[in-house]
Amino acid sequence: MFKIVSREEMAQGTIILNEIEAPRIARKAKPGQFVILQVNEKGERIPLTMADVDPDKGTITIIYMVVGKSTALFGKMAVGEEYFAVIGPLGKATHIENRGKVVCVGGGTGIAVLHPITRALKDAGNHVTTILGSRNKDLLILEDKMANASDTLHICTDDGSKGHHGFVTDVLKDVLEKEDISLVVAIGPVPMMKFVSAITKEKGVETLVSLNPIMVDGTGMCGGCRVSVGGETKFACVDGPEFDGHKVDYDELSNRLRAYLNDEQKSVDESEKNA
Amino acid sequence: MAGKDKKVKVPRATMPEQAPEVRRRNFMEVPLGLTDEMAITEAARCLQCKKPACVEGCPVSVDIPGFIQKIADGDFSGAIERLWDKNALPAVCGRVCPQEIQCEGNCILGKKGSSVAIGYLERFAADKARELGSGTLPKVADKTGKKVAVIGSGPSGLTVAGDLVVKGHDVTIFEAFHQTGGVLVYGIPEFRLPKDIVASEVATLEKLGVKIELNSVVGTTVTIDELFEEGFDAAYVGVGAGLPRFMNLPGENLIGVFSANEYLTRANLMKAYLFPEYDTPIAKGKNVVVLGAGNVAMDAARTAMRLGADTVKIVYRRSREEMPARAEELHHAEQEGIEFVLLTNPIQFFGDDDGRLNGMECLKMELGEPDESGRRRPVPIEGSEYRIDCDLVVVSVGAKANPLLTNSTPDIDLNQWGNIVADPATGKTSKKAVWAGGDIATGMATVILAMGAGRDAANSIHDYLTIGW
Numbered sequence: 074m075f076k077i078v079s080r081e082e083m084a085q086g087t088i089i090l091n092e093i094e095a096p097r098i099a100r101k102a103k104p105g106q107f108v109i110l111q112v113n114e115k116g117e118r119i120p121l122t123m124a125d126v127d128p129d130k131g132t133i134t135i136i137y138m139v140v141g142k143s144t145a146l147f148g149k150m151a152v153g154e155e156y157f158a159v160i161g162p163l164g165k166a167t168h169i170e171n172r173g174k175v176v177c178v179g180g181g182t183g184i185a186v187l188h189p190i191t192r193a194l195k196d197a198g199n200h201v202t203t204i205l206g207s208r209n210k211d212l213l214i215l216e217d218k219m220a221n222a223s224d225t226l227h228i229c230t231d232d233g234s235k236g237h238h239g240f241v242t243d244v245l246k247d248v249l250e251k252e253d254i255s256l257v258v259a260i261g262p263v264p265m266m267k268f269v270s271a272i273t274k275e276k277g278v279e280t281l282v283s284l285n286p287i288m289v290d291g292t293g294m295c296g297g298c299r300v301s302v303g304g305e306t307k308f309a310c311v312d313g314p315e316f317d318g319h320k321v322d323y324d325e326l327s328n329r330l331r332a333y334l335n336d337e338q339k340s341v342d343e344s345e346k347n348a
Numbered sequence: 349m350a351g352k353d354k355k356v357k358v359p360r361a362t363m364p365e366q367a368p369e370v371r372r373r374n375f376m377e378v379p380l381g382l383t384d385e386m387a388i389t390e391a392a393r394c395l396q397c398k399k400p401a402c403v404e405g406c407p408v409s410v411d412i413p414g415f416i417q418k419i420a421d422g423d424f425s426g427a428i429e430r431l432w433d434k435n436a437l438p439a440v441c442g443r444v445c446p447q448e449i450q451c452e453g454n455c456i457l458g459k460k461g462s463s464v465a466i467g468y469l470e471r472f473a474a475d476k477a478r479e480l481g482s483g484t485l486p487k488v489a490d491k492t493g494k495k496v497a498v499i500g501s502g503p504s505g506l507t508v509a510g511d512l513v514v515k516g517h518d519v520t521i522f523e524a525f526h527q528t529g530g531v532l533v534y535g536i537p538e539f540r541l542p543k544d545i546v547a548s549e550v551a552t553l554e555k556l557g558v559k560i561e562l563n564s565v566v567g568t569t570v571t572i573d574e575l576f577e578e579g580f581d582a583a584y585v586g587v588g589a590g591l592p593r594f595m596n597l598p599g600e601n602l603i604g605v606f607s608a609n610e611y612l613t614r615a616n617l618m619k620a621y622l623f624p625e626y627d628t629p630i631a632k633g634k635n636v637v638v639l640g641a642g643n644v645a646m647d648a649a650r651t652a653m654r655l656g657a658d659t660v661k662i663v664y665r666r667s668r669e670e671m672p673a674r675a676e677e678l679h680h681a682e683q684e685g686i687e688f689v690l691l692t693n694p695i696q697f698f699g700d701d702d703g704r705l706n707g708m709e710c711l712k713m714e715l716g717e718p719d720e721s722g723r724r725r726p727v728p729i730e731g732s733e734y735r736i737d738c739d740l741v742v743v744s745v746g747a748k749a750n751p752l753l754t755n756s757t758p759d760i761d762l763n764q765w766g767n768i769v770a771d772p773a774t775g776k777t778s779k780k781a782v783w784a785g786g787d788i789a790t791g792m793a794t795v796i797l798a799m800g801a802g803r804d805a806a807n808s809i810h811d812y813l814t815i816g817w
């Protein structure tokens with residue numbers, strides 16, 4: 074079960090793709106949903122969005138950035154090795170319909186999460202403008218796939234090594250000025266989603282964001298993933314992970330993501346010491 | 349009977365335990381178990397009543413004098429077989445049942461002195477059987493060719509699976525987590541219920557032929573209707589009460605405020621107390637407050653103490669008498685230095701600039717008129733607000749029904765709280781060929797009630813598979 078059937082490295086090895094055997098999940102998964110994986114019996118339960126699924130082959134694809142101990146362990150697994158546990162599909166699927174003109178904004182590994190949603194929006198007949206951001210051109214992922222799933226593609230890099238020199242929000246402002254956009258989907262680092270939402274709120278353009286709080290079970294059982302949306306507490310794993318971007322308390326989310334900073338560092342130190 | 353008076357005079361066995369000052373910092377089991385001699389002496393205290401009141405107090409009617417007599421005779425495998433007759437998980441029940449309000453609460457000896465230590469004896473018989481590998485497994489009937497899906501591997505699901513596999517049905521358990529046992533593994537801590545006990549009970553089921561599909565969240569990975577399409581003939585829903593209740597107080601989303609479900613799942617299922625050997629971290633509070641006073645709250649408080657807290661307080665809005673935890677848990681918690689702050693209600697939580705909890709505000713209460721439950725209602729004392737400094741709060745004020753499965757199965761009727769409506773005698777739901785029981789039907793109750801519901805449902809499922817709905 075849960076055998077890795079293919080593996081790719083992206084963004085100079087900082088981002089890894091695994092295609093994993095999980096037939097029951099592949100049969101059911103829809104864009105926007107995620108899985109929780111455990112590398113071994115001692116491993117932490119790590120949520121990752123499905124970047125792709127192949128129901129016929131019975132596989133799901135995850136794309137993750139190596140940021141700490143667990144993702145580092147994931148990244149070391151070779152083709153043919155198995156995950157100890159994969160559960161899903163979890164979370165609500167993205168509501169896909171023809172809204173006319175839409176903008177998809179992605180940053181970092183958020184682009185992997187955004188890809189199936191962008192594709193589904195395009196398939197549903199939307200005119201899709203996509204804006205991707207990364208620190209530099211080498212860290213940009215899935216450019217070709219996103220180009221295929223979009224009518225127009227804009228690239229932004231912080232250092233100007235490709236496309237627009239600056240942030241996705243600069244380009245977004247421009248697009249919103251020129252075109253009549255009915256929906257923005259923004260997925261990436263918390264500050265990016267926060268700034269995108271601030272801009273679209275001013276313009277009154279509906280905005281969906283995908284939140285990534287720390288999770289344990291992913292089934293609504295623990296409440297660890299709670300986020301404040303419009304002043305109400307929601308469990309991101311079952312009520313989300315997508316929410317109305319204008320209503321999310323991003324500062325609370327940023328704080329909560331730092332809950333275990335010291336322990337995470339200890340985890341990395343220990344595993345490096347043992348290696 | 350001439351022996352009666354003499355028997356009464358033998359004092360009730362005292363359970364050997366780890367000393368409080370030692371155990372409060374380790375995760376090993378607290379009670380160490382009776383020795384053979386102690387068990388035999390204790391068993392001999394039983395009067396072997398003709399009309400045993402203890403059995404009336406037992407939700408699954410274990411033949412209590414029967415198994416106790418076997419222990420008194422030194423026939424330990426005879427004792428376990430008597431227990432297994434009615435109770436598939438005696439090693440668990442001996443440790444976690446609220447005996448003082450069930451069998452022991454009814455025991456005739458308790459009227460004058462102290463009741464027979466039925467719980468200790470049950471635990472003894474079960475541990476002995478595990479240690480010696482004694483007691484014969486029940487015989488599996490001829491295969492019926494019928495397939496049953498059991499959803500959830502808590503005590504109720506395990507009971508259904510065990511009963512039906514023995515009756516010759518082909519049973520598969522679907523469990524959302526990567527491990528079986530339900531609350532027995534993710535909620536109740538190692539120091540109260542060692543996990544290898546649960547594992548060995550599950551191994552027995554597997555030996556009998558039960559199949560287990562882990563990591564299967566029924567409702568999303570697969571639905572009940574899809575299971576029927578796959579060829580299952582009946583389904584039992586025993587998914588527990590897995591939705592934490594919060595108090596909706598200001599500051600509840602600060603870092604450092606946890607549901608008991610999260611705190612205990614990290615500690616027990618994910619073994620965060622062994623971090624960093626195990627990867628999942630857990631917040632280690634210096635000054636910990638646990639809100640609530642049930643078994644869950646005691647487990648959270650005692651876990652926090654074991655993780656190195658300086659102070660642990662139970663904050664509860666009613667008085668000592670109303671604390672719903674088992675008597676033994678309250679006693680153990682107090683011995684370990686956990687402070688009970690009674691007639692006190694939290695109002696809000698305070699945090700620093702990084703969103704980390706650093707204190708809470710409480711209000712003192714006094715007891716007023718009795719409420720619907722007959723308990724005196726706590727009413728706030730005006731102007732009694734005060735601050736407790738704390739860096740970890742565990743909210744343990746109950747759990748509700750998790751809607752994940754029921755949302756995907758709209759033809760199962762629910763009550764106003766979202767619990768599945770199941771016939772109390774059979775466990776039948778409004779959906780054909782689907783039964784439910786345990787916490788998902790009753791709300792958070794007890795291990796033994798969940799098992800009792802499982803047994804009734806298993807009988808009803810068997811009738812359905814052999815006779816009809």
Ligand SMILES: Cc1cc2nc3c(=O)[nH]c(=O)nc-3n(C[C@H](O)[C@H](O)[C@H](O)COP(=O)(O)OP(=O)(O)OC[C@H]3O[C@@H](n4cnc5c(N)ncnc54)[C@H](O)[C@@H]3O)c2cc1C
Pocket residue numbers: 107117118119120121122123136137138139140141142143144145182185186284285286287288289314330331334337338
């Ligand atoms: C619904 C959802 C979908 C996600 N999809 C993707 C994805 O497609 N690709 C991707 O690269 N990342 C994704 N993430 C983020 C990913 O889960 C974290 O990067 C990962 O858990 C880090 O674990 P670690 O042990 O390697 O790092 P750590 O050193 O443990 O943590 C690094 C940071 O990751 C976050 N984190 C830690 N543990 C968890 C946890 N159990 N759950 C969630 N976040 C945690 C914390 O903010 C932490 O500071 C998603 C998160 C969520 C909630």
Ligand SMILES: Cc1cc2nc3c(=O)[nH]c(=O)nc-3n(C[C@H](O)[C@H](O)[C@H](O)COP(=O)(O)OP(=O)(O)OC[C@H]3O[C@@H](n4cnc5c(N)ncnc54)[C@H](O)[C@@H]3O)c2cc1C
Pocket residue numbers: 444445446499500501502503504505522523524525528529530531532535536564565566567586587588589590612643644647674750752753785786787788792793794795796798
């Ligand atoms: C911390 C704690 C301490 C307790 N202490 C005591 C005690 O001392 N004595 C006592 O008698 N009782 C105690 N209880 C209560 C007792 O544990 C429960 O009443 C009992 O476990 C209920 O059993 P169950 O089989 O209904 O459900 P559970 O034990 O809750 O098991 C349900 C199982 O179903 C799984 N599941 C949930 N949803 C799905 C899904 N959609 N698909 C597949 N699987 C799913 C869950 O992961 C879980 O494994 C305690 C409870 C807690 C939380």
Ligand code: SF4
Pocket residue numbers: 393394395396397400401402403412413454455456457464466
């Ligand atoms: S009531 Fe007490 S003395 Fe009588 S049979 Fe039960 S355990 Fe023995």
Ligand code: FES
Pocket residue numbers: 287288289290291292293294295296297298299308309310311
């Ligand atoms: S991760 Fe536990 S409730 Fe969402």
